Ligand code: PEP
């Protein structure tokens with residue numbers, strides 16, 4: 001980590017490996033270093049997944065979202081799996097999200113841009129580095145790009161070859177998406193695994209800008225957004241639009257420093273702030289943060305992720321979320337923006353087209369805790385199922401003007 005008297009925040013000091021001198025969080029330890037280097041060099045020469053024009057186009061859409069002219073629906077699985085990388089599954093995922101976007105668009109009379117958590121959402125941050133079962137501890141599952149879900153020594157070892165498989169699956173997925181849809185459909189994932197991200201980052205052939213060609217936009221997670229983190233250092237050098245997840249412990253002043261660091265030229269369309277505070281009535285913290293940042297003169301758009309602040313464990317051991325908390329956080333956040341004169345221009349959701357039983361509650365078809373075991377498929381966070389996600393959009397449209 002750099003010492004405080006160095007000048008880590010000068011843009012000129014950024015280079016594609018400068019993140020290595022910063023605080024490294026959430027990175028796996030690979031035992032086969034030669035294989036890792038070999039794999040990374042293959043990634044470095046791999047074909048780009050998205051184009052620079054597409055990235056710039058999305059950045060323009062985010063700049064329109066800042067002005068309230070466009071709405072962004074960012075949605076998909078908490079984590080994709082290699083197993084779900086098939087044309088059929090991708091088609092169903094994409095069609096469901098597009099259908100939700102159409103419902104939104106018909107009512108709000110604004111263009112809705114879709115950003116999938118798809119074609120690369122394979123790495124997961126973990127709060128606990130180890131998982132213990134029957135007094136036996138193994139490295140936690142960190143997503144298919146890193147290790148395997150099965151609870152055994154071999155599967156839980158980080159495997160460099162998974163980086164290539166993740167790249168190939170992402171490439172295939174986006175190629176299918178382009179085949180499936182004539183609509184504007186962008187792809188995104190969390191910027192978590194820095195060796196992966198930086199080897200798919202290249203200088204533009206038209207300018208001096210750098211782009212991450214593995215996704216149109218990436219987001220900085222709640223667990224990696226501290227000022228000195230390697231993730232922040234990496235992200236400040238790329239031209240893609242960047243999302244920032246913001247939870248209740250966000251420090252206002254640090255947020256301003258983070259925004260200046262990631263977007264020193266205050267470019268419109270570069271930053272999407274995604275609040276994920278959890279559902280608390282009269283949340284003055286959220287209101288004060290929004291107000292403070294609105295007054296800062298900095299440019300960004302606002303989204304709400306009503307999922308990640310609302311997870312809890314049931315008595316029967318399932319990690320779940322309550323539909324009521326999700327809709328209430330969303331409406332509450334929307335109303336705060338209305339009151340303060342800013343726009344809630346985006347929703348960030350974890351959902352699936354499948355009829356899973358992962359979140360409780362609902363509108364037309366309510367689930368209770370006892371239903372969770374019927375079809376709980378997520379290896380990671382609980383998703384809204386097909387009906388719950390349709391209901392959420394419908395209720396959002398109904399309640400936002402009340
Ligand atoms: C996620 O989006 O899957 C996630 C882990 O979010 P957060 O960083 O907001 O907890």
Ligand code: CO
Nearest residue numbers: 078350380381
């Ligand atoms: Co999640």
